[in-house]
Amino acid sequence: MIRINLLPYRERLREGHRRRFRLLLILAVLVSAALLALAAVAIDAAIRDQGARNGKLEDAINTLNGTLRRAASLNREKQTLIERQQLVEKLQAGRNDAVRLLEQFSLLTPPGVYLKEIKPSQDGQRIIVTGMAQSAERVSAYLILLGQGPMLSDPQLDYLRDPADAASRGSEFSLSVKASQAPTRHAASEGARQ
Template sequence: MAKINLRPWREELRAEKQKQFVTMLLGAAIVAAGLAFLWKTDMDNRIAYQESRNDYIEAASRKLDSQIKEIEELRKRREELLARMEVIQDLQGKRPVIVRVFDELVRTLPDGLFYTDLTKEEGRLTIAGMAESNSRISSLMRNFESSDWFSNPNLTSVAAAESGRDGYSDFNMSVSQTTPEPEEESDQ
């Protein structure tokens, strides 16, 4: 006899395929959700790692900024100290010069003449004094001309003394202060 299948096999096959499709769709959705979760977790970890690196860089940057400020303050203090040292060295260097200038003022001073006022402005000395005679003033000017420390004496005024000293003349003059070149020592 012939075998005839009266069962609805097509509907069963369709139901079976639909069940497989739903299972595969559900499986794909679970795998996609798992991949999405892994991707999100990886991105969160990367973001957290980058934020920690950014925090480290910001902390290092703040530390460097404070060090830069400290370095600038140290540089400023160094410049101030160098300026002070330069002033001190300049004063130390000029100290023997002023002593030498006063010594030379005494050496050029002839008898019968004395100074009443000395003023120095920018390498020029203004001298006021009293002299017994005009020849003493001329002698002082010649002494200044022959001096290594002074040059260009300029007599501005000579007048009879007002202080009651008979025979004395008040005078005002100016003279340029020069610093002689140090003498080279010869090898003997």
């Protein structure tokens, strides 16, 4: 048999395999590095995009917070205006009460009773009436009539006394009565002056 030495051929074949392996290894490292760089660029772009979205959301949140503050301010202003309107309506509804009350006093005052002063009490719940009467019976009749009045109730006699001056006829009295629709202090005092 013939012997052929194939060692150099194998050596060259091994060297070719080594070169291809090194080349593939370098190529794999380069491709991996390129993929890593591409991934880093993509992640940076995603972070920038998310930051931009977050900035837009913060701007929108700030705008909405400003709108909510304005809405709360408008609600407070609206409530204040409603309260003012209700106060004006209440004053409008009660502006004639003092006149009606004085009319009640004049209609219910019997002959022989003369009123000097009509004013609200300190607490504003009652009306104090002072005057002169020809007799105690007339004051009693006046108390009964005041108790039957549509706007007046619970009349109470505070005092009834004869004047120190013997020349004057009659008795001085003071009574208080509750008004069912009590006028304001200012309105009653204005009406009493007229």
